[in-house]
Amino acid sequence: MRGLFAVVLLVGIGLAGFAVHMAQSYVEKYQSALAQERQSREPAIELTEIYVASSELKYGDKLMPENVKLVKWPKDSLPNGWYSDAAILFKNENIRPRHIVRPIEVGEPILRVKITKPGEAAGLTTRLDKGMRAFAIRVDVASGVSGFLRPGDRVDVYWTGSVEGLANEDSRDFTKLIQAGVQLIAIDQKADVEGVKGNVARTVTVAVKPEQVAALAQAQNSGNLSLALVGAQDDTVAESIEVDQNKLLGIKRAEKKVVEARQEERVCTIRTRRGAEVVEIPIPCSN
Incomplete structure (x- = not known):
């Protein structure tokens, strides 16, 4: 009797495991189909690899290869002056390194406006x-x-x-x-x-x-x-x-009145004596 009970128990456990496996397989297939359907509806985003800072960079720091890493970036939102080629960013194996002229945070793209030209020091000229x-x-x-x-x-x-x-x-x-x-x-x-x-x-x-x-x-x-x-x-x-x-x-400025001085008219005369009387006779004035 005990043997029969053990056999029935084992068969029940097997059937339960099989049912769980089938249910799990069905759920996985459903999720996979749902994800494929969502991907087919959403437009594909084109990505481009660019260099970003892997550590914090401050003004005057040298830009070294260990300070950057390549990450995928949406092509439609690329900033101006990005780098994707190590041969351009680190010319001549970085013999003359670039310098940082503006602080760069971790994960921020390495842009042309934030670094100097190869071998150029960070200064006012940059x-x-x-x-x-x-x-x-x-x-x-x-x-x-x-x-x-x-x-x-x-x-x-x-x-x-x-x-x-x-x-x-x-x-x-x-x-x-x-x-x-x-x-x-x-x-x-x-x-x-x-x-x-x-x-x-x-x-x-x-x-x-x-x-x-x-x-x-x-x-x-x-x-x-x-x-x-x-x-x-x-x-x-x-x-x-x-x-x-x-x-x-709020003081209004008083206008100054300019008074033109009139030149007094000159009167020129000559004196003549007529007996005991002296008479002044006007004559034109000379310069």
Whole structure:
């Protein structure tokens, strides 16, 4: 009797295992068919291999092969200046390595604008676009936005000074916006965004055109320059701004009346004596 019970138990366990296997096989086939159907409905995404950073890279670091890796990137969303060829990124077996000019995070693509040319050191020359020049402006705690400036920020430059009056006008002091949206490329002697702390700078370096260099140099030597920080998301263009003491205090300037002095008419006479009487006779005046 016990033997028959054991046989029935074994047969039951076998049938249960078979049923579980069949159910699992059915579920797997169903999931596979469902995945194939979804793939057939979704458009295929074309991928391209590009180099990204495998470790954090800071300003001035050398770019070495162990700092990068190849990953697949959607072809439709490739950034400008990406690299996929090691022979181009590391020319001549990286004998003259590139340097980092902008911080790169892990997994971020290696882009042309964030590295130097082979053998070129990280410096101000790499931050200047074609036709631009670097110009240093003296600042203090008041004119330098209390040490909150960073390389890459944009500022408006204001000039404060005195101008000698023209004919029939007095000299006046006023403040005027002379350059708008100028980009900072260095604070004191540092061009690294991460390396600049919140200290008050003595000089800031801006990237400007040659004609702007002349204007800033003249303004710096003839008055005081102040900087106003522009917001990162601000794309507005500042209009012409000029404020003097009268405008600041709401005082209307009185117009000066110019009184022309009239030249008195000259009268010329000659005196003649007629007996005991002296008579003056008018005659034309000579020069």
